[in-house]
Amino acid sequence: MTVGDAWRAARQRIDRLDARLLVEHVAACTHAELISEPMRRLLAEQAQVLADLVERRAAGEPLAYLLGSAGFYGIEFQITPAVLIPRPETELLVTLAVKCVESLAEPRIVDLGTGSGVVAVTVGCLCPAARITAVDLSPSALDLARINAGRHGVEATFLVGDWYTPLGDCGFDLIVANPPYVANDDEHLQRDGLPFEPRMALTDGVPGGDGLACIRRITDGARRHLLPGGWLLIEHGYDQAAAVRNELHKAGLSDVASWQDLARIERVSGGRLR
Template sequence: MPLILHNLLQHATAMLATALDLGTREARLEAQILLCHVIQQPRSWLAGHDRDPVHAGQAAAFDALLQRRLGGEPIAYILGEREFYSLDFKVTPAVLIPRPETELLVDLALERIPAGHPCRVLDLGTGSGAVAVTLALHRPQAEVVAVDQSAAALAVAEGNARQMGARNLRLIQSDWYSALDGEKFDLIVSNPPYIAATDPHLAQGDLRFEPAAALASGADGLDDICAIVRSAAAHLHPGGWLLFEHGYDQAAACRELLAQAGFEQVASAADLAGIERVSYGLWVS
């Protein structure tokens, strides 16, 4: 008897819910995403075809992906891509998986980059290039520079920039500002590591598979943020902004770091969940 799409999804949903401690809705969504990747159809297609038979080859390919997910591997790495700001970015285990909350960083940056006017933007720790490529595409008159200390991450970012046609983006291998030779910018953005090195979440869920260097940053998670804030003024034009993402409980500490470094108009912005996710300041001197 041929496998029926509905039955295949129902079985996979139950397995995912049990193995990964997911709610039924989330487990079914993951099962649908994996199956649609195999059969090369949008999720909307499933509604009218849930009684269709599934070919043995498709069922085997789906099961192979399902087993990887049951082992905890993130879907983004299994599929090799993740949507960010309505763009499809290629991702590998060499880079952090782009997350929806980081779109707030892009929103705030775009508010500070004049449309149609030249300016210079720096993205520190670009990873997949999600932030830098998005900014470059939305502000084609800007010169965007993106740095990462990982050559493997830069290769992923370069592929995304090329695929999406972000020609106004320059990629540099650098440990934060070290390779920038005194270059100055109108805006600096970053989604740096900000998790405390001893945080138990690093050993749970998707984080187990993501690059540790892109996640953890010292005993309180603020080591890299401190380094970014401390040296930002040397790379900002007067009137330039520094914006960076941070953890759910780090906003007050980040504002204090910005104020101590001489930034003005220091503030934090909340994401859709009401969590202060991005802090920023204006460099005037």
């Protein structure tokens, strides 16, 4: 089978772009090479791997897991089914984080629930002087975050634990978090490839809950770990901004606000310790 034949066959089953990316991945060729050298032959082993990947994509498995990588903020990250696939809307969290600490010489930043490390590593790339800590309950996720940090030359401290638990009495100029915020019984969990992503990273698992249990734990503990003037920024669901602002006020934070993503959805809320 040639790469041209493989691409034509694959796009009969799945999206044209997905088919192209999978062929390029298996054949280790660029888009330009796929177009200019369509008669390049695939080895039998490559053809079988490609067929398996096409079947998995046709069954709904996310492309990022099949390719083993995903882009975020213009940076490529290694991705596995142990972590969530980074979403474009989370880039707002990074942009706001950088603004919060841009006036500090060596800001102390902690990323709670770091997953693959996309937020911690990207902030580290944009703020090389920052002292970054990344926390996650999943050892597998932290292993991947370490790989991504090393890949992009970001130094960070990685701690296994539940939210603030492994931090002791440490204080930070900035706490960022993209916690589970989907209600446990939300029907969206059965769509758009979400059944393939780690459930514990999507929902707190509380039956009949509102998806805010993890966010409440983060806001409740923020004052004990924020340095004077420090910020807490939390990504949340499309309809949760008002509720999250209420939790931030209850936690005693000031300058509480929400910010819109590119779709004009209030996606991140935060406040600071006066």
